Amino acid sequence: MIINKEGIRDPEGEAIKNYIINKVTDKVKEVKAGKYLSFSVDVKEESEAIELVKKIAYEDRLYNPIVHRIIVRAEKIENGSN
Amino acid sequence: MIINKEGIRDPEGEAIKNYIINKVTDKVKEVKAGKYLSFSVDVKEESEAIELVKKIAYEDRLYNPIVHRIIVRAEKIENGSN
Amino acid sequence: MTISLSSYELELIKKELKREPKEEELKVIDALWSEHCSYKSSKVFLRSLPSEGPNVVMGIEDWQDAGAVDIGDGYAIVMKVESHNHPSAIDPFNGAATGVGGIIRDIISKGARPIALLDMIRVGSLRHERNRWLLKGIISGIGFYGNSIGVPVVGGELSFDDSYTDNPLVDVACVGIVRKDKIIPSVVKKPGLKLVLAGLTGIDGLGGASFASRKLSGEDEIGAVQIADPFAGKIILDVTLEIADKVEAIKDLGGGGLAVAVTEMANGLGAIVNLDKVPLRVKGMKPEDIIISETQERMLYAVKDENVKEVCKAFEYYEYPCAVIGEIIEEPKIKFLYEGKEVVSLPSSLLLSPPIYVWGIKEDGEQKINEKPNVRIEDAIRNIVTSEDLVNKEWAYSQFDYEVGTSTVIKPGEADSALLLLPNGKFLAIKGDANPDLCVEDSYECGKAIFAEAYRNLATVGARGIAAVDHLQFGDPKKPKVYAKFVEAIRGISEAARFFNIPIVGGKVSFYNENSKGEPIKPTPLIVMAGLSDKPFRPSIEEGLDIVLIGI
Amino acid sequence: MKTAVIKFPGTTCEIDVLKALKEAGVESNIVGYKDFDPDKFNAVVIPGGFSFGDYLRAGSIAANTETMKKIKEMANEGKIVLGICNGFQILVESGLLRGALLPNLKMRFISKWVYVKVVRFDTAITKGLEKKVLRMPIAHAEGRYYLDNLEEAEKLAVFKYSDEKGNVKEEVNPNGSILNIAGIANEEGNVIGLMPHPERASFKLTSPDSQTDGLLLLRGLRK
Ligand SMILES: Nc1ncnc2c1ncn2[C@@H]1O[C@H](COP(=O)(O)OP(=O)(O)O)[C@@H](O)[C@H]1O
Numbered sequence: 012m013i014i015n016k017e018g019i020r021d022p023e024g025e026a027i028k029n030y031i032i033n034k035v036t037d038k039v040k041e042v043k044a045g046k047y048l049s050f051s052v053d054v055k056e057e058s059e060a061i062e063l064v065k066k067i068a069y070e071d072r073l074y075n076p077i078v079h080r081i082i083v084r085a086e087k088i089e090n091g092s093n
Numbered sequence: 094m095i096i097n098k099e100g101i102r103d104p105e106g107e108a109i110k111n112y113i114i115n116k117v118t119d120k121v122k123e124v125k126a127g128k129y130l131s132f133s134v135d136v137k138e139e140s141e142a143i144e145l146v147k148k149i150a151y152e153d154r155l156y157n158p159i160v161h162r163i164i165v166r167a168e169k170i171e172n173g174s175n
Numbered sequence: 176m177t178i179s180l181s182s183y184e185l186e187l188i189k190k191e192l193k194r195e196p197k198e199e200e201l202k203v204i205d206a207l208w209s210e211h212c213s214y215k216s217s218k219v220f221l222r223s224l225p226s227e228g229p230n231v232v233m234g235i236e237d238w239q240d241a242g243a244v245d246i247g248d249g250y251a252i253v254m255k256v257e258s259h260n261h262p263s264a265i266d267p268f269n270g271a272a273t274g275v276g277g278i279i280r281d282i283i284s285k286g287a288r289p290i291a292l293l294d295m296i297r298v299g300s301l302r303h304e305r306n307r308w309l310l311k312g313i314i315s316g317i318g319f320y321g322n323s324i325g326v327p328v329v330g331g332e333l334s335f336d337d338s339y340t341d342n343p344l345v346d347v348a349c350v351g352i353v354r355k356d357k358i359i360p361s362v363v364k365k366p367g368l369k370l371v372l373a374g375l376t377g378i379d380g381l382g383g384a385s386f387a388s389r390k391l392s393g394e395d396e397i398g399a400v401q402i403a404d405p406f407a408g409k410i411i412l413d414v415t416l417e418i419a420d421k422v423e424a425i426k427d428l429g430g431g432g433l434a435v436a437v438t439e440m441a442n443g444l445g446a447i448v449n450l451d452k453v454p455l456r457v458k459g460m461k462p463e464d465i466i467i468s469e470t471q472e473r474m475l476y477a478v479k480d481e482n483v484k485e486v487c488k489a490f491e492y493y494e495y496p497c498a499v500i501g502e503i504i505e506e507p508k509i510k511f512l513y514e515g516k517e518v519v520s521l522p523s524s525l526l527l528s529p530p531i532y533v534w535g536i537k538e539d540g541e542q543k544i545n546e547k548p549n550v551r552i553e554d555a556i557r558n559i560v561t562s563e564d565l566v567n568k569e570w571a572y573s574q575f576d577y578e579v580g581t582s583t584v585i586k587p588g589e590a591d592s593a594l595l596l597l598p599n600g601k602f603l604a605i606k607g608d609a610n611p612d613l614c615v616e617d618s619y620e621c622g623k624a625i626f627a628e629a630y631r632n633l634a635t636v637g638a639r640g641i642a643a644v645d646h647l648q649f650g651d652p653k654k655p656k657v658y659a660k661f662v663e664a665i666r667g668i669s670e671a672a673r674f675f676n677i678p679i680v681g682g683k684v685s686f687y688n689e690n691s692k693g694e695p696i697k698p699t700p701l702i703v704m705a706g707l708s709d710k711p712f713r714p715s716i717e718e719g720l721d722i723v724l725i726g727i
Numbered sequence: 728m729k730t731a732v733i734k735f736p737g738t739t740c741e742i743d744v745l746k747a748l749k750e751a752g753v754e755s756n757i758v759g760y761k762d763f764d765p766d767k768f769n770a771v772v773i774p775g776g777f778s779f780g781d782y783l784r785a786g787s788i789a790a791n792t793e794t795m796k797k798i799k800e801m802a803n804e805g806k807i808v809l810g811i812c813n814g815f816q817i818l819v820e821s822g823l824l825r826g827a828l829l830p831n832l833k834m835r836f837i838s839k840w841v842y843v844k845v846v847r848f849d850t851a852i853t854k855g856l857e858k859k860v861l862r863m864p865i866a867h868a869e870g871r872y873y874l875d876n877l878e879e880a881e882k883l884a885v886f887k888y889s890d891e892k893g894n895v896k897e898e899v900n901p902n903g904s905i906l907n908i909a910g911i912a913n914e915e916g917n918v919i920g921l922m923p924h925p926e927r928a929s930f931k932l933t934s935p936d937s938q939t940d941g942l943l944l945l946r947g948l949r950k
Contacts, residue, residue: 012129013129014129018457019400020377020470021402022780022782023780023783026783027130027783027788030791031149031791032153034791035149035153036145038134039133039134039135039145039149040133041132041133042130042131044128044782046126046127046129047094047095047096047127048106048109048125048126049096050114050121050124051122051123053122054120063121067114067117067121071113071116071117072308073109075266077265097829101873102832102903104833104834105830105834154790154820155783155787157784157819157820159874159875160873315835315836318835318836323739323780323781325740325776406777406780406782409777409780413736492759572838574835574836575836576836576838578838578866578924578927578933579739579775581926581927581930581933586935596933711932
């Protein structure tokens, strides 16, 4: 997941909250929009998958570290993990 | 998370895989790109949060059921869950 | 956040105030005295540019605002050029996009409807991965904003040189149209007007003006990142044009945030601003951050009491924040109040008159290259046709909606200048030109040459130049060789403008463009010229036509 | 009776559409999305642009508005509803037209003049049309039409990207849409959506070959 850092504004999340969510509920306090990338990685361990994805994300500029932060999570699937 | 259903082309995921990832590793088998939305919801239970977000997503068409599928996950934070 | 004021300037401030300035006050002065806002290193020379002419309806007031020229039938065009170089170096997509947002707000703050955008992009060679990343982000950022806001990008330049590797140049220009008698000033003439602010203020873009007025430090510049929100920009555009009749002055919030907008709008009069009234995006902002925040998509209006309601109602329709935050006062002081306390109280005159500098000048001792280089003609041709500069630019302009407005007669890629149909039935030609390679060798000749080139480009679509804006982009002005180039370029541009009798109605200066080794970019003055024609023109090339070359 | 040209926040083409409708002899007005009274109009055009910034997905937020509920009622009464570009996206997002408009396969905004072949002549804007291949510009980032049922898509299709002669082929498909679809209509033919901009092909001076194919379509709204 790639989202804007804390403090950096997120017009998309704001617009979704103001123009859609607020019209139907007041329980949602904040909406943040970002990009979701899922990688099927062919490695043994979850930690290895996380390391690899982090490395790719950083070195190949899948995100801009000045603006974004990333959240990396792994999950085992049959033949790989994401 | 909103992503394309199986079988619908995801040019962004494909491009990231072909032009970026494949140059550095062959361990990544598939990349899928989608939209990530995080909601801070003011409810007691995680299950309640999931229900609410699912309902909003479906009724307010945060996704288009013809082409997308969604993954909803919850996580407790100090005063709400996402 | 760092303060860029020099020790000399700090002394000056203390002497004027006869007291120690408060922390908050220093930040306000720092913003107003930044190079970006005050032109302290360039003003002396900029005054030599010819800015008058019989068709000039609004000249340049302190080089801040867009200028306007009469085009007949009761209409005027408003034009302006800007760069967003430093923000684009750290976040190309948002940096370029917010550049477009800024230039559009400059045009609408005159009450004019923006009708055309140009983008002039310079990056390092695409052989480097990072430059490709930069260029992709820049082009999609410009498209993102321009397309969303519904102003066609009708032309520009795209060229490559390794001197821009760490410091790309992202220049955008905009032309707007307005009824001549409906042009809105940016400054007020009398006290008592209410200050109305539209848009939320956040902590993004803290200290951007001073960021643009120094070298890129490479450290975490998060405060300087500004996120583009073209949707909000579009609301600002639509509403501003809707209420233009009901306001006395309009000012875009750009570099230096509220501090600069309020002070410049008061223009020597005073103002009281109640910071508690400013609609905030995040809770718990410090008062000084509210004052200098550079959050995009905000606009300041000076409004008569009786019109305030109507102005804010127009924003309410779009569920866009709008608030009365203060008032113009007689006493020539700029005051910011927070929770009932005065956090800033500074004389307008101090803020508006920073020290003016003329830095040392040293001519480049190097021999100018006059002899013909010894190249084989085959190699020369191969080099030229394979040059990155000369490839088809469709990849770039096909990402821009150049048709919106249904007025684009000559579209990108069709000729050397764009041509647009105006509401009075005339045709507007517009083009931007620079020539950094020539400037390296002789920046005086270069100043003349780029002006003439812009004029020729307009001529290729049958138009005659009527007004120009210039953008001067250089390295560190305190380096004598850089400064010498700067001064020479202005001399060249001035001379050409006088020769063609075309007034320069606006411009912009951007210093401190350097790579990570501290080497300046190639000197890159740039001219954007607008011209008029009575007839439409459409190039049509067919077999059997003769080729004629004019000139020696 | 008149045609309403709806302006959502972020709509950019309402003035162009109004100008073109005038040129086509269609009586019309621009109407703010909150001020829309469906009883006053017998047709509605949803113009292009970036309604609500196109946040989330192109057209998705506008599709959620009260305005669209009113437009649905109009459509059910058999009145004409035309969505151009973002308008098409809104119609699809609101379920008034079937399918989805996905991001272009090239993953970027594409602005260019294209040819489309008209393949259905039972819709409000293509009835009686003599010209079969039209030239109009497109300008969008999310225009890849998709429907999970090819047969149905074939039935709904009104416009298909083609070459100058009307050959529908993969090479001229700018965005990767299924069956080269550029526009569709409901079965009744009163709700039509298309990605190309007819209003931008309605003026001699700004059309590349001085053709005004867009007017041929917009005239269908003349009553
Ligand atoms: N960055 C850009 N944005 C929009 N249009 C561009 C851009 N760069 C070039 N163009 C357009 O592409 C065409 C060719 O550009 P170019 O080869 O640079 O011509 P020139 O040498 O006359 O500047 C012109 O119509 C120009 O306006």
